Amino acid sequence: MTSTLTHLECSVCGKQHPHTQLQNLCTACSKPLLARYDLRAAARTLIPSSLAERPASMWRYAELLPPPPYVTLGEGMTPLLHARRAGAALGLDHLFIKDEGLNPTGSFKARGLSAAVSVAKNLGAKTLAIPTAGNAGGALAAYAAQAGLKSVIVMPADTPAANVLECRAFGADVRKLPGLISDCGKYVSEHTSAEGWFDVSTLKEPYRIEGKKTMGLELFEQFGGKLPDVIVYPTGGGVGLIGMWKAFDEMQTLGWIGAERPRMVVVQAAGCAPIVKAFEQNASTSEFWNGAVTIASGLRVPKALGDFLILRAVRESRGIAVPATDDEMLAAARDLAALEGVFAAPEGAATLVAARKLVVQKWLRPTDSLVIFNTGTGYKYQEAWERALP
DSSP states (O other), X not given: OOOOEEEEEETTTOOEEOSSSOOOSOTTTOOOEEEEEOHHHXXXXXXXXXXXXXXXXXXXXXXXXXXXXXXXXXXXXXXXXXXXHHHHHHTOSEEEEEEGGGXXXXXXXXXXXXXXXXXXXXXXXXEEEEEOSXXXXXXXXXXXXXXXXXXXXXXXXXXXXXHHHHHHHTTOEEEEESSOHHHHHHHHHHHHHHHXXXXXXXXXXXXXXXXXXXXXXXXXXXXXXXXOSEEEEEOSSOHHHHHHHHHHHHHHHHTSSOSOOOEEEEEEETTBOHHHHHHHTTOSSOOOOTTOOOSOGGGOOSSOTTHHHHHHHHHHTTOEEEEEOHHHHHHHHHHHHHHHOOOBOHHHHHHHHHHHHHHHTTOSOTTOEEEEEEOBXXXXXXXXXXXXXX
16 A cells, blocks of 8 residues: 655646645646546556555545645545435435545545645644634544644635534634635645645645545445446536546446446535536536625535536536535435435535436436435534524
8 A cells, every 4th residue: 555646747838847746736836636546556556446445535546646644633434325316306216325424523625634744744834824714624623633733714704604613623823804705715825835734725726636535535436446427526626526527437447347437416505606507508618707696605616626527527528517506405414314224415406406416407318327425524514504493
């Protein structure tokens, strides 16, 4: 179990960068960097039949992740639940929920921040900064605490109270600003150099993708050595979707799968749907979404840095992009709780909304194997759930 990481590569111009120093965007074109591996070497030891003997965390895929030592709280290997009752209501025999709310800090953000904090600590960072709508801030604060590093969490003033409290509990320097996550991102960018921070914003550092891609590797294991027909993913910054798409390419090179891919479905809040709009207009990038409003704080991202990567994956997979209103999300959250015992975040509930719409449109077939992602626990969304329950 040895990392085969070799270098970082720009997602646009292809310029290579060393992985042995702290690095944000490409120095040539300021686009996101992707971690690259010696997959031939990885294939010699990363064998599907031997995975069961490995630790039950995302670090079981060590060859395809940055090198140790790891800053870990036991993230990964979340359950894949067969949603029989919810599926029956939709006429789907093979509906599954990947429940990321059971990760440390209650969301999928634990995966990416575990990887990012591990590398940052190993390369000498002292203070990590992040703009966040909530869950990413809690994850960074927790992993920074575990690593003995300082963290600065910059969040919108109306971030759910539970997210603010957990960041403070972990000892983070919490700074609340008026506006959206884009305003918080600008603040981090403007203060990073003067204050000596390392910026771990979405796609501004390359390893959050690496942690998130393990969701795709786990699906391969949980489906018995294959992938589902369809994946529905709630998309703000879209790192999880980008990461899984990257994992599928690596898995093909390793010989685990062929050229087949799941159809990737993006679901966004109707009040902040730049990727949906770009998909419908056949654009390669999105436009900034003005006046973003949604109860799903994680989907209130008016412009994703990796929008071109998200749109590329959706189109190459013959996927689609779907909006969900706040009321639709809240109703779906109630259904996931009552039918399947899953207390979902609004973002996770949005995936059930998308599945319903795609069944009506006959885009989904009754025999399709479909995975919807609940990206976070509903326990952090008291304000939303108070609105959902009369």
